[in-house]
Amino acid sequence: AQKVTQAQTEISVVEKExxxxxxxxxxxxxxxxxxxxxxxxxxxxxxxxxxNSFDEQNEISGRYSWNFQKSTSSFNFTITASQVxxxxxxxxxxxxxxxxxxxxxxxxxxxxxxx
Amino acid sequence: ETGVTQTPRHLVMGMxxxxxxxxxxxxxxxxxxxxxxxAKKPLELMFVYNFKEQTENNSVPSRFSPECPxxxxxxxxxxxxxxxxxxxxxCASSPSLxxxxxxxxxxxxxxxxxx
Numbered sequence: 001a002q003k004v005t006q007a008q009t010e011i012s013v014v015e016k017e018x019x020x021x022x023x024x025x026x027x028x029x030x031x032x033x034x035x036x037x038x039x040x041x042x043x044x045x046x047x048x049x050x051x052n053s054f055d056e057q058n059e060i061s062g063r064y065s066w067n068f069q070k071s072t073s074s075f076n077f078t079i080t081a082s083q084v085x086x087x088x089x090x091x092x093x094x095x096x097x098x099x100x101x102x103x104x105x106x107x108x109x110x111x112x113x114x115x
Numbered sequence: 116e117t118g119v120t121q122t123p124r125h126l127v128m129g130m131x132x133x134x135x136x137x138x139x140x141x142x143x144x145x146x147x148x149x150x151x152x153x154a155k156k157p158l159e160l161m162f163v164y165n166f167k168e169q170t171e172n173n174s175v176p177s178r179f180s181p182e183c184p185x186x187x188x189x190x191x192x193x194x195x196x197x198x199x200x201x202x203x204x205x206c207a208s209s210p211s212l213x214x215x216x217x218x219x220x221x222x223x224x225x226x227x228x229x230x
Binding site: 004033035037042043044045046047050091095102103104105106107108 | 155156157158205218219226
């Protein structure tokens with residue numbers, strides 16, 4: 001069965017601190033995709049990154065980096081030198097071939113970055 | 116103009132009212148989705164349409180009735196709702212269900228309050 005767990009409900013940091021958002025997933029498929037989305041106060045979820053199950057290379061994009069580890073079924077997201085504009089809810093998501101390519105989301109982690 | 120537009124952004128309705136939510140995407144995609152986001156709950160997939168055909172109904176009560184007249188438009192007709200249906204309803208699109216990328220493009224959502 002598909003499942004995405006984001007154990008951190010809320011995180012509060014001070015600007016310029018680094019912060020890591022955890023994501024653990026479950027799937028029986030060998031081919032699957034993992035995603036992170038950001039939901040600012042305006043409401044729409046904004047796509048940040050996609051990773052497929054065959055590519056375990058970590059990725060860095062500016063202040064954002066992602067650590068994908070199949071051995072622990074984790075896909076963690078780190079924001080370096082956080083800024084107030086990073087305040088949002090962040091969702092980890094999983095899409096596999098089970099049940100017609102559904103995308104399943106974690107419960108989200110609300111990040112507060114204080115000035 | 117955003118790629119996925121939802122109207123209305125806010126809706127208040129009584130339990131006996133009939134109303135509709137509208138979603139329009141300008142991205143040339145062929146798959147469209149309705150998600151429900153309630154407080155303190157993960158995003159719940161409600162319906163999926165692929166090339167105008169419904170491919171997923173995630174056990175949604177019949178008081179929610181989707182309609183997809185073409186690949187660019189998606190409606191959610193609401194009738195005799197309950198207060199627990201109050202939530203943010205998010206529309207999303209993607210190139211198609213079978214596309215390998217799988218990332219979703221979201222609208223800003225329609226905030227529904229049922230009195």
